Amino acid sequence: MDPEPVRRLSLGRKVAIAILLLIPLAAYMAYPTYNVVKPTLGGLPFFYWYQTLWLFISGVLFAIAAYLWDKR
C-alpha cells in the first residue's frame, strides 16, 4: 500500500476532524455542567451516567472522524 500524504485532506476536512476529536475534551472539561446529582438515571447520579454516556458519544464522533480521514 502506498503512503498517502496528509496533504491529500482538504482544510475543511482537517478542521472537521479536529473539531470532532476535541468535542469530548470540551465536554469533560466543562465539569460544572456535570458535577451534579440530578437528573438521575435508575438511581445513578448525573455525574456518573453523563460521563459514561459521553464514552458512547466519543466512540461515535471518533468513528465519524476516522471515516472522514480515510474516505477516498
Add this chain to the structure above:
Amino acid sequence: MASNIVFGIEGWVIFWTLFGVFVFLGFYGARWRRGNLGELGEWALAGRRIGAFLAWFLIGADLYTAYTFVAVPSLLYSEGAIAFFAVPYVSLTFAVAMLFMPMLWEKSREKGYITAADFVEDVFNSKLLAALVAITGIVAEFPYIALQIDGMRAVLEVMLYGHSSAAATSEWALVIAFVILAAFVYTSGLRGATLTAVFKDALIWLSIIALIIFVPLRFGGFSAAFSAASHAAALAAKNHTPLLATGIETLKPALMSGFVSLFIGSALALYLYPHAINGSLSAESKEKLRISTALLPLYGIGLALLALMGILIC
C-alpha cells in the same frame, strides 16, 4: 464479608475448564495465521496482520486488566468520586491515539520498526536516546505487571478462602501462572496474546453483564447503594478512617482540578506504554487501526460499569 464466599465445586470446574481453553489458545497462537516466528516482526507484531476487529479486542484488552477490575472500583469505594477520572481518561486517550498511532504505524511499516525505540533511534539518530526510551518503557511496565500479579493474588485469596494452606497455594499458583504465560508468549508471541485477549474479553463482557444484572438484585439498586454509601462514609469519618472522602454522588468541587489533571495526564500517557504501541503497530492497515482506535471508548463503557461496582457493593 469474605466468610460467606465458598468457591464450590461448580466454581472449580468452570475455572479449570476456562483455564484450559486459555492455555490452549496461548500455545495454539503459534499456528494461527502462520508466519516465521523466528522473525521479530512476526513474533512481536503477529506479522502486522491484525484486522480492525481483533485490534479493537487486543488494544481493548490492555484496558481490561487488574486496573479495571480491581484498582478503579476499589479506588471508588475507598476514595470516592475522584476514581471516575478513569472514564474521561479512556475517551480522551483514544483521541490522542487516533492522531499519533496511524502515523507511527505507517513509518514503522515503511522502515521496519518494531518498537518506539526503533523509531527514536532512526529519527533522532541516537542509539543512546533509543536505549533510554527502551529502558524507560521496560521500567514503566513493572508497576503495571505488578498490579496484575497483585490482582491475581487477590482473586486467588477469595478462591482459596477457608483452605488450610491458602497462602502457600496462592504463591505457587502465581508462579505457575506466570511461567505458563511466559512460555506461551515466548513460543507464540503476539498471536498467542491476541487469541487469549479475545477469549478473555468475551469472558469479561459476560461477567459485566452478569454483575450488572445480579448485583442490584442481591444488593439493591443504585439509589439504595448510594444512600448506603453515604451512611458508610459518615460512619467511617467518625472513626477517623475516611471512606469515599472525595465525594459520593458528585465530586467535591475543590477536587475538580485534580480530577481534570488526572484524566488529562493519563490520556496523554497511555500510548507511551510499550504495550499500547505494540498493539497499534500490529494492525493490518492504517485505516483499520484508525477505526478500531476510534471505537475503543465503547469498550470503556464496561470499565465505567465495573467502576460503579465499587459503590454498588456498599
